[in-house]
Amino acid sequence: MGTSGDRVDSTFEVLIVGGGNAGVSAAARLIRKGASGVGLIEPQHVHTYRPLLSYVGGGQATMNDAERTQRSVMPRGCTWLHDSAVMIDAPNRTVWCASGRGYRYRDLVLGTGLVPDTDALPGIHTALDTPAVASNYVNRAERTWQLVQDMPRGGHAVFTVPRPPVSCTATTIKPLFLAAAHWKRTGRLPGVDITLVVDRPRLLPAPEIDARLLDGLRALGVRIRHDTAVTDLNPGADSIAVTGADGTVEQLRYDMLHLVPPFRGARWLESSGLTGAQPHGLIDIDPRTLRHRNRPEVWAAGDAAAVETDPSGGALRRQISILVDNLLAARTGKPLQHYDGYTVAPVTTDAHRLIPGEYERSGAVTSSLPSFLDPLAPRRTAWAFDRYVLPRVYWNLILRGRT
Known part of the structure; x- marks a missing residue:
């Protein structure tokens, strides 16, 4: 060129x-x-x-x-x-x-x-072409829902959060909370084994929001692996290798893998x-x-x-x-x-409840809600705004340069 x-x-x-x-x-x-x-x-x-x-x-x-x-x-x-x-x-x-x-x-x-970093994790696209792997982040959202519906009682579900950068880190665990809500509603949870692999010391740089999300994950019985990276994909055996901060390697088997791969520019x-x-x-x-x-x-x-x-x-x-x-x-x-x-980390903690999760570069929580409301409380109104109001704002105002 x-x-x-x-x-x-x-x-x-x-x-x-x-x-x-x-x-x-x-x-x-x-x-x-x-x-x-x-x-x-x-x-x-x-x-x-x-x-x-x-x-x-x-x-x-x-x-x-x-x-x-x-x-x-x-x-x-x-x-x-x-x-x-x-x-x-x-x-x-x-x-x-x-x-x-x-x-x-x-x-x-x-x-x-961003684009998937295939040097950091080879085989991303090959894994995504197999039946038990999905990703809302890499154009496989419809398969995510299919795998959630097909999850057997006693099955193993693995969700991943990569190291930075990734678009809206908190959104990487939305699929976990929404899947768990469906499994609870259909009588499969407790019963599904859920592992969350987080390639960073904590999920978010906002300690108060991070603590609320961890409480929600623990209430679901999720096994959380901080400072742990996905280092190898073996979709033929429905398993991944993960490596902890101390260098320990573990194989995780799955019936469903929601893979958020590492990204780069x-x-x-x-x-x-x-x-x-x-x-x-x-x-x-x-x-x-x-x-x-x-x-x-x-x-x-x-x-x-x-x-x-x-x-x-x-x-x-x-x-x-x-x-x-x-x-x-x-x-x-x-x-x-x-x-x-300023950024915002909207996370559904149940099927119809959401924490807006607004915070500044310092990690301090900020909020556009009235001061008398707890900015970290999951609310049905926040979920409805995120699901139904914001898409209309996006199509009709944001993309037209009006907000």
């Missing part, structure tokens, strides 16, 4: 890479604030509201609820470039795509998301020189301003950006608002706003 045989097709005032939540909402917000010449590179034809996949995996939603065509969510006034970015020539402000086309930019916004971001010394290929931005540390015309938000907080959809709403305002302010030399690391 970037040779004399390739051609630069167009130049954009703002070019966005990634047509998920971050990219589309950034495009819409920029256009609403008067920006022109906005282009967005995205190869997929289908746009997915990913938080709803937990409910697909729990039998409370369908894929039709979670998906729209990409064309239908593209903001009016934004040019959709149906292509895949493969390299960024930052010195020449050009993004090169799989088609061989190049697009120049004045400002670049990266909302590229796309490798072409690394080879484009935009990741600096960040681990796992994350984009090297200032976590307060969301501006690249060495390339002031490059901005990033979301899962693949080094925002120094647990990424989530709720965090992204605040990030995109600040990113867009900062990008426009930087053009006129105005001061830049700072992102405080």
